[in-house]
Amino acid sequence: MNLIIDIGNTRAKLAVFEDDNIIDKTVVSFISKSVLEDIYKKFDIDKIILSTVKPVIEDVIINTIDNWNKLFIRLSYKTVLPIKNDYKTPKTLGQDRIASVVGATYFFQMNIV
Numbered sequence: 001m002n003l004i005i006d007i008g009n010t011r012a013k014l015a016v017f018e019d020d021n022i023i024d025k026t027v028v029s030f031i032s033k034s035v036l037e038d039i040y041k042k043f044d045i046d047k048i049i050l051s052t053v054k055p056v057i058e059d060v061i062i063n064t065i066d067n068w069n070k071l072f073i074r075l076s077y078k079t080v081l082p083i084k085n086d087y088k089t090p091k092t093l094g095q096d097r098i099a100s101v102v103g104a105t106y107f108f109q110m111n112i113v
Helices: 033-042 055-066 095-108
Strands: 002-007 012-018 021-028 047-052 071-074
Touching: 002 055, 012 033, 021 033, 033 055, 047 055, 047 095, 055 071
Parallel strands: 002 047, 047 071
Antiparallel strands: 002 012, 012 021
């Protein structure tokens, strides 16, 4: 199963996927180590991807996830993706937009941009 973590300015969204199916969704106003550990204990997580706009929170998450010894990706403009990013200033492109384009490309199976 895959754990997707999206941390925005006002809330954090976590989803557990098995293949293309959402098995569990959690939305919290503040993500903590206990929120992560509850999900990890409940599901057999193999892979994790994190998208966040809050670098301070990121440290707590990464320290927790590192102990799990699972495949972990921190989404950024440097992440190897199945799309080509021709954005003029890739460092300023939001991770949410990157994730949306990758998702749309996957579901529609074509170059959508």
